[in-house]
Amino acid sequence: MAAASASPVLVNGLSVDVEDWFQVGAFENVIDRADWDSLALRVDRNVERVLALFADAQVHATFFTLGWVAQRQPSVIRKIVAAGHELASHGYDHARVFTFNRSQFAEDIRVAREILEDCSGTPVTGYRAPSFSIDHRTPWAFEELAKQGYAYSSSVAPVVHDHYGWPSAPRFSFKPVEGSDLIEIPVTTAMLRGKRVAAGGGGFFRVLPYGFSRWAIRQVNGRDRRPAVFYFHPWEVDPTQPRVAQATMRSKLRHYTNLDKMAGKLTNLLDEFRWGRMDQLAAREADLAVEMAA
Numbered sequence: 001m002a003a004a005s006a007s008p009v010l011v012n013g014l015s016v017d018v019e020d021w022f023q024v025g026a027f028e029n030v031i032d033r034a035d036w037d038s039l040a041l042r043v044d045r046n047v048e049r050v051l052a053l054f055a056d057a058q059v060h061a062t063f064f065t066l067g068w069v070a071q072r073q074p075s076v077i078r079k080i081v082a083a084g085h086e087l088a089s090h091g092y093d094h095a096r097v098f099t100f101n102r103s104q105f106a107e108d109i110r111v112a113r114e115i116l117e118d119c120s121g122t123p124v125t126g127y128r129a130p131s132f133s134i135d136h137r138t139p140w141a142f143e144e145l146a147k148q149g150y151a152y153s154s155s156v157a158p159v160v161h162d163h164y165g166w167p168s169a170p171r172f173s174f175k176p177v178e179g180s181d182l183i184e185i186p187v188t189t190a191m192l193r194g195k196r197v198a199a200g201g202g203g204f205f206r207v208l209p210y211g212f213s214r215w216a217i218r219q220v221n222g223r224d225r226r227p228a229v230f231y232f233h234p235w236e237v238d239p240t241q242p243r244v245a246q247a248t249m250r251s252k253l254r255h256y257t258n259l260d261k262m263a264g265k266l267t268n269l270l271d272e273f274r275w276g277r278m279d280q281l282a283a284r285e286a287d288l289a290v291e292m293a294a
């Protein structure tokens with residue numbers, strides 16, 4: 001790639017939030033954490049499917065993983081690392097950051113990291129909050145991540161959404177703690193008729209036509225000249241997962257639509273754009289990140 005090219009091909013950040021089918025935020029009120037151990041784990045075989053897709057596309061990614069999952073499925077965690085991907089933290093058991101006080105959050109990220117590092121033998125320097133739950137209510141979260149020596153976080157959705165969001169946060173990388181190199185890399189939004197729209201994956205990627213994501217990432221890479229940050233979950237490539245009967249109609253629609261099309265859509269996405277690990281993206285973004293005390 002020529003350095004002088006008018007539109008250099010940007011390497012975008014590819015990420016997987018490693019949690020099982022019953023651990024998603026949308027089911028939080030219908031499946032009790034106390035019952036998790038009685039449910040059938042599918043995360044290992046689903047991560048293996050994801051690893052196969054990535055191997056076929058010859059891309060590397062970051063796997064933001066729950067400590068709870070690593071405790072129960074250590075062998076698949078080691079496969080992630082052995083394949084050259086980054087292992088990072090998604091907290092211990094998917095409790096959202098704004099449900100903690102500062103000391104509870106400190107303990108959650110410390111415990112999750114210890115489990116992940118012990119299990120993989122690799123340092124963990126990245127963090128993604130469950131359900132993008134760092135927002136204006138939790139300014140201490142970034143201070144705690146900086147204090148514990150994390151290099152980066154990708155925990156903010158700078159958009160209005162029914163489950164999460166911090167609409168006034170910067171759309172691109174920022175340094176949330178004065179005097180610290182900690183960098184926050186928000187999940188991707190695009191601009192549509194003057195409004196920010198979520199465009200970094202999850203249900204939007206699966207439910208909407210592929211063309212929407214193509215348009216959004218082209219806008220970010222082309223007009224904004226910034227890398228996109230995309231995420232999905234292992235359960236999204238698992239069409240035969242158990243159905244949660246008690247969930248709301250809205251949650252069911254969001255969770256189960258197009259599961260059978262996900263692998264094909266991902267293959268398109270991986271082929272069409274360039275992708276890499278989040279820690280490498282964070283290193284490239286360090287000089288571009290704006291200073292912003294949360």
Ligand SMILES: [Zn+2]
Nearest residue numbers: 017019130131
């Ligand atoms: Zn999650």
